[in-house]
Amino acid sequence: MKKFENFSQWFDKILFDADILDNRYPVKGFVVYKTWGFRIIKNIIEMLEEKLDETGHVPMLFPVIIPEDYFAKEAEHIKGFSSEVFWVTHAGDKELDRKLLLRPTSETAMYPMFALWIRSHADLPLKVYQSVAVYRCETKATRPLLRMREFLWNEAHTAHRDWNSAERHVREAVKIYDSVFKRLGLSYLIVMRPDFDKFAGAVYSIAFDAWNPDGRVNQIGTVHNLGENFARAFEITYEDIDGSHKYVVQTCYGFGVSRVLAAMIAQHSDDHGLILPPEVAPFQVIIIPVVYKGVAEEVYSYAREVYEMIKREGIRVHLDDSEDKTPGEKYYYWEKLGVPIRVEVGPKDQRERKVTIVDRISFRRRVIDLEETVKTIKSMFDEIIEALKERSERTLKEFIMDVFNEVSLRKAIEDRKIARVCWCEGLECAERIREVSGGEVRGHRIDIEEKPDKPCIICGKEAKKVIYVAKAY
Amino acid sequence: MKKFENFSQWFDKILFDADILDNRYPVKGFVVYKTWGFRIIKNIIEMLEEKLDETGHVPMLFPVIIPEDYFAKEAEHIKGFSSEVFWVTHAGDKELDRKLLLRPTSETAMYPMFALWIRSHADLPLKVYQSVAVYRCETKATRPLLRMREFLWNEAHTAHRDWNSAERHVREAVKIYDSVFKRLGLSYLIVMRPDFDKFAGAVYSIAFDAWNPDGRVNQIGTVHNLGENFARAFEITYEDIDGSHKYVVQTCYGFGVSRVLAAMIAQHSDDHGLILPPEVAPFQVIIIPVVYKGVAEEVYSYAREVYEMIKREGIRVHLDDSEDKTPGEKYYYWEKLGVPIRVEVGPKDQRERKVTIVDRISFRRRVIDLEETVKTIKSMFDEIIEALKERSERTLKEFIMDVFNEVSLRKAIEDRKIARVCWCEGLECAERIREVSGGEVRGHRIDIEEKPDKPCIICGKEAKKVIYVAKAY
Numbered sequence: 001m002k003k004f005e006n007f008s009q010w011f012d013k014i015l016f017d018a019d020i021l022d023n024r025y026p027v028k029g030f031v032v033y034k035t036w037g038f039r040i041i042k043n044i045i046e047m048l049e050e051k052l053d054e055t056g057h058v059p060m061l062f063p064v065i066i067p068e069d070y071f072a073k074e075a076e077h078i079k080g081f082s083s084e085v086f087w088v089t090h091a092g093d094k095e096l097d098r099k100l101l102l103r104p105t106s107e108t109a110m111y112p113m114f115a116l117w118i119r120s121h122a123d124l125p126l127k128v129y130q131s132v133a134v135y136r137c138e139t140k141a142t143r144p145l146l147r148m149r150e151f152l153w154n155e156a157h158t159a160h161r162d163w164n165s166a167e168r169h170v171r172e173a174v175k176i177y178d179s180v181f182k183r184l185g186l187s188y189l190i191v192m193r194p195d196f197d198k199f200a201g202a203v204y205s206i207a208f209d210a211w212n213p214d215g216r217v218n219q220i221g222t223v224h225n226l227g228e229n230f231a232r233a234f235e236i237t238y239e240d241i242d243g244s245h246k247y248v249v250q251t252c253y254g255f256g257v258s259r260v261l262a263a264m265i266a267q268h269s270d271d272h273g274l275i276l277p278p279e280v281a282p283f284q285v286i287i288i289p290v291v292y293k294g295v296a297e298e299v300y301s302y303a304r305e306v307y308e309m310i311k312r313e314g315i316r317v318h319l320d321d322s323e324d325k326t327p328g329e330k331y332y333y334w335e336k337l338g339v340p341i342r343v344e345v346g347p348k349d350q351r352e353r354k355v356t357i358v359d360r361i362s363f364r365r366r367v368i369d370l371e372e373t374v375k376t377i378k379s380m381f382d383e384i385i386e387a388l389k390e391r392s393e394r395t396l397k398e399f400i401m402d403v404f405n406e407v408s409l410r411k412a413i414e415d416r417k418i419a420r421v422c423w424c425e426g427l428e429c430a431e432r433i434r435e436v437s438g439g440e441v442r443g444h445r446i447d448i449e450e451k452p453d454k455p456c457i458i459c460g461k462e463a464k465k466v467i468y469v470a471k472a473y
Numbered sequence: 474m475k476k477f478e479n480f481s482q483w484f485d486k487i488l489f490d491a492d493i494l495d496n497r498y499p500v501k502g503f504v505v506y507k508t509w510g511f512r513i514i515k516n517i518i519e520m521l522e523e524k525l526d527e528t529g530h531v532p533m534l535f536p537v538i539i540p541e542d543y544f545a546k547e548a549e550h551i552k553g554f555s556s557e558v559f560w561v562t563h564a565g566d567k568e569l570d571r572k573l574l575l576r577p578t579s580e581t582a583m584y585p586m587f588a589l590w591i592r593s594h595a596d597l598p599l600k601v602y603q604s605v606a607v608y609r610c611e612t613k614a615t616r617p618l619l620r621m622r623e624f625l626w627n628e629a630h631t632a633h634r635d636w637n638s639a640e641r642h643v644r645e646a647v648k649i650y651d652s653v654f655k656r657l658g659l660s661y662l663i664v665m666r667p668d669f670d671k672f673a674g675a676v677y678s679i680a681f682d683a684w685n686p687d688g689r690v691n692q693i694g695t696v697h698n699l700g701e702n703f704a705r706a707f708e709i710t711y712e713d714i715d716g717s718h719k720y721v722v723q724t725c726y727g728f729g730v731s732r733v734l735a736a737m738i739a740q741h742s743d744d745h746g747l748i749l750p751p752e753v754a755p756f757q758v759i760i761i762p763v764v765y766k767g768v769a770e771e772v773y774s775y776a777r778e779v780y781e782m783i784k785r786e787g788i789r790v791h792l793d794d795s796e797d798k799t800p801g802e803k804y805y806y807w808e809k810l811g812v813p814i815r816v817e818v819g820p821k822d823q824r825e826r827k828v829t830i831v832d833r834i835s836f837r838r839r840v841i842d843l844e845e846t847v848k849t850i851k852s853m854f855d856e857i858i859e860a861l862k863e864r865s866e867r868t869l870k871e872f873i874m875d876v877f878n879e880v881s882l883r884k885a886i887e888d889r890k891i892a893r894v895c896w897c898e899g900l901e902c903a904e905r906i907r908e909v910s911g912g913e914v915r916g917h918r919i920d921i922e923e924k925p926d927k928p929c930i931i932c933g934k935e936a937k938k939v940i941y942v943a944k945a946y
Contacts, residue, residue: 030536032586038532059511063503083565090560091610137564
């Protein structure tokens, strides 16, 4: 099972072997998150929520169900989502008075409340988030973590006094996501989605497209400027300093927790199994006593000393002193789970008050003094995430291929590349790009500035944008 | 608005004033948890989950939807729940092949997976938990936190080798819940539910009934021994040491997060507003600079020094240095939110390097030396939770009333008491108790041993149990 040759089977095997999830739940598109996977998820969410708290967002929790009439208030929004929502129509054996739907996203659950809460300019900006599951009945083939009918995300929703404040906030939201994704070592393009592919109800949408080993891109986050679209539909107004009543301007952004986990696994793991950034690993360090007959007790007690020393520093460490497995079996077990650092403690280590330390990426062994252990572990954490980030960035670059005509575009997508092309911004040319290649127009980058230096790949007229084309999940 | 005279309005006012939740969501029985309330909830869940982790439980996350055919596998279970489940019948404009329901509890979502995971005795015991929302279409009048159609809970599910292991585990689960509830200062009866009121599918059910100011009891937790009922329905078997194949014996238990929050608010708060146990308060300490003209800067900077000193100790502290409110307004604001300790810092405090410290229960003021602050705060935390617990226990005792005949039973329930009666264990007498009083038979206590010393309150024959009768949420 090779990551870049046979992504699908490789990925499924990791999800199963590393106790991330079980895909055998008896309803298509719904999975069971198992313990190791769920602990990673909790750590990712905590990392994000801390950042949101620091930047003035507040947590709340809104109901999972939305009444049909509220869902229908913003015309574009319902058009975009109605074909894939799950409908709750009965309770017990009675039909409900009005249909309810499971949130596919929470604008229409939150904004009726925003209208109640926002009265004056002093109530603004309002910045709310929640980490929840959302529901979309995907008609395409479902894939665990990547395309599911129930998936986990964090959604933030804000209201501002005017367009400029909202606009500034969009940039801040992009920065927040960027910083969290970077701490997870991920690489991606930050793109402005073309107008025909923006979020239903938004003025524009920015997206984070992460690379995936099979060449498809994985949208791990989006940030939208909603303008006054929802404010008008839900009558969210405020009294300004001068006494006038105005509509708020809103933004919202979604951090795809399930998809971020997918990206982390897909970008970092190798053919030995899972690799985890230390910051989100449920155990960051595993200690394995390497015992022989006669000297077991001293080694176990030394291992416990090492354990206590590391634990005192707030590092998530586990001592595997189970006696039913050999050290080799334990190495193999914890490698598959992606624990970033293994500390081996054998009789020689114990006698010399040293430890043997091995990282999950290079498997390089170092013997160090006991007193150096914590310091070494901490610097290895930094080295590991830097190495993951660097490797991932390199791979992203390798995926991108400049193409200048339809034939090479088709070939690039067939070869599982992300194609970089010049485009005139014409709708027909975008449609033709899709037809020719089977890839989607993902948009132009906003993380770097790129100017087209060739004509439009389709019509040959002047190009306005450098855009990226890829298959997508 | 008085707590014991007009509970309902008093409670609604606290929920609103203390930013716990907003009850105006446009679907009956569904509420929006606001920031302060949701932070308290997160702290309660964290406290419980830590305890579950320590005792060998593992977190997982199962889907919110359950297919009808799985839901129907255990006959008693579906009988008990089918009248109140929400049905998902359509996706987009298409009818689903098979109906799905929103989990009212997760036995039938989890146990098909248990059947896949459990193979041998080495896989046992299995102890899984999740903190999620569940859905029951209550037909009685809904009440925020106390009786809702969407409510938050933590549910744990375990599988064991035999009846005795399951039985021992039931006792452990009761202890776990008891210890967490006690840390929240709650008082309640731990009762064995009568057979006619056990959980649908269980062999027996134990429940924690907390007192409520209006005399109704609030079931905040339950623990069930499921025997082999679900194991047989879902074919959950294991191979024992001797090679034989056996059904597992299961237990499950639910910690009603929304109802625990309700109990905490209802038992501890007073007519000034919310009172919180320090362990779950979002801010445990609020610092308020008391400034006058001319000396503001020194006081603010001293307040920041106090803040840093307290924060360093891992105490959740907030410095309210906003300039748009007077100190008096700030006192009032943070009192309503139930912050356990207020530290006032005025010019005199600053000059003498002292602080003035006030707790939320007694409002007693003490002036102490700066160096004593952290130590004093920590011991006040202990005093506060002890005082809350003691007051709550006293109230529970006052609610309980011994009654010996139908007239005084009816009177006791009318007077909003919890009636303590002797009962013959006959079904007809239980039915008559309900008819006479409007209260429900809640069961006999297992936290203390009680032997009936009078005949059955209804039939006059020999009593078998001392039971408690009360109205309930």
